Amino acid sequence: MEKMKMITISREFGSGGRTIGHQVAEALGIPFYDKELVEHIALESGFASKFVEEHGEHSPGKSIFSYAFASQGVPGVMNGLSTADFLWSIQCNVIMQLAEKGPCVIVGRNADYILKDRPDCLHAFIYANKDYRAERIVRLYGESEKSPQARLNEKDKRRKVNYQHYTGRTWGQAQNYDISLDSSRLGIETCTDILVKLMRGEKI
Amino acid sequence: MEKMKMITISREFGSGGRTIGHQVAEALGIPFYDKELVEHIALESGFASKFVEEHGEHSPGKSIFSYAFASQGVPGVMNGLSTADFLWSIQCNVIMQLAEKGPCVIVGRNADYILKDRPDCLHAFIYANKDYRAERIVRLYGESEKSPQARLNEKDKRRKVNYQHYTGRTWGQAQNYDISLDSSRLGIETCTDILVKLMRGEKI
Numbered sequence: 001m002e003k004m005k006m007i008t009i010s011r012e013f014g015s016g017g018r019t020i021g022h023q024v025a026e027a028l029g030i031p032f033y034d035k036e037l038v039e040h041i042a043l044e045s046g047f048a049s050k051f052v053e054e055h056g057e058h059s060p061g062k063s064i065f066s067y068a069f070a071s072q073g074v075p076g077v078m079n080g081l082s083t084a085d086f087l088w089s090i091q092c093n094v095i096m097q098l099a100e101k102g103p104c105v106i107v108g109r110n111a112d113y114i115l116k117d118r119p120d121c122l123h124a125f126i127y128a129n130k131d132y133r134a135e136r137i138v139r140l141y142g143e144s145e146k147s148p149q150a151r152l153n154e155k156d157k158r159r160k161v162n163y164q165h166y167t168g169r170t171w172g173q174a175q176n177y178d179i180s181l182d183s184s185r186l187g188i189e190t191c192t193d194i195l196v197k198l199m200r201g202e203k204i
Numbered sequence: 205m206e207k208m209k210m211i212t213i214s215r216e217f218g219s220g221g222r223t224i225g226h227q228v229a230e231a232l233g234i235p236f237y238d239k240e241l242v243e244h245i246a247l248e249s250g251f252a253s254k255f256v257e258e259h260g261e262h263s264p265g266k267s268i269f270s271y272a273f274a275s276q277g278v279p280g281v282m283n284g285l286s287t288a289d290f291l292w293s294i295q296c297n298v299i300m301q302l303a304e305k306g307p308c309v310i311v312g313r314n315a316d317y318i319l320k321d322r323p324d325c326l327h328a329f330i331y332a333n334k335d336y337r338a339e340r341i342v343r344l345y346g347e348s349e350k351s352p353q354a355r356l357n358e359k360d361k362r363r364k365v366n367y368q369h370y371t372g373r374t375w376g377q378a379q380n381y382d383i384s385l386d387s388s389r390l391g392i393e394t395c396t397d398i399l400v401k402l403m404r405g406e407k408i
Contacts, residue, residue: 180384190408
């Protein structure tokens, strides 16, 4: 495989996809976009970053909140789009601009779909079994009122619905990506090593 | 990741999954089961190998043929099962016995599901874009009355229906496997190299 310019990493919540993305960016010495991407989108859209972070990968349904924001948020700019659809259009623009700018790692935000036509972009999907993910989210993000299983189910469902709505594809279907890796079976380090070698176009 | 004892390779028709499986078996010096598996199943079931080959991964619907075979095939042994269900039960037994016997590569036959509870078994899925697969099947298996696209669609559909029926899972869903690789993007050699390293438990 030839050397790749950029990589998108889609991931199940708690699978370590973000950590892997960070390690790949470090190894290759290229920018890493995750929270940073949220800032870009917030800046472009005029919404608060906390709002973008919460709604950017979630279900596209119009809530009372989205109507409230739609009428107050950015008058005259949203052209009758729902808040979610408006954010999606901004998100597409930001991600395509980042891809033009230069090599990078982009985690989440349906970037695999947005950049699907770029041959210089590798698309990876990271997932893991539920026990592994439950242990990781409690260790990394702490306990909450809800059980770890409920938190996983909720996030999984939201990402699935959002992905389906904006891409027409099925979340987690292998054919959406160039490579899919189970981090609970292969280990986070091995996942990173495989992706770094592929990005460099080196022999495995 | 630890060293693995065996590997199942599920694959889209024309993706090169069989070739990759063969190369992995050669590199590791372990048996390769594909057509050979058909012979085993035929031997156990009393059906002709051509019949097993054609029906083993195909849709489970009861055709006139399957009723005809069911009444004539192996009297008193099939216990009222349809031919397809009878073959499936034989297939499960043969694959579980092979796994007990020693290290091996098993291509197809829903072996990923049958051996899903063995921690010493790596499960890989190989797929590729349709243009790549169409070119390969014409080159390797020759032209036929049907267009390459029609041949791909037919095989894809049959494997999908068979897999769904016997496993309750969705064909091609990344979470069914430990690793999924697009051979048209990564190249057959790279896919082989990744799987060999993982099987050996070597650092990538």
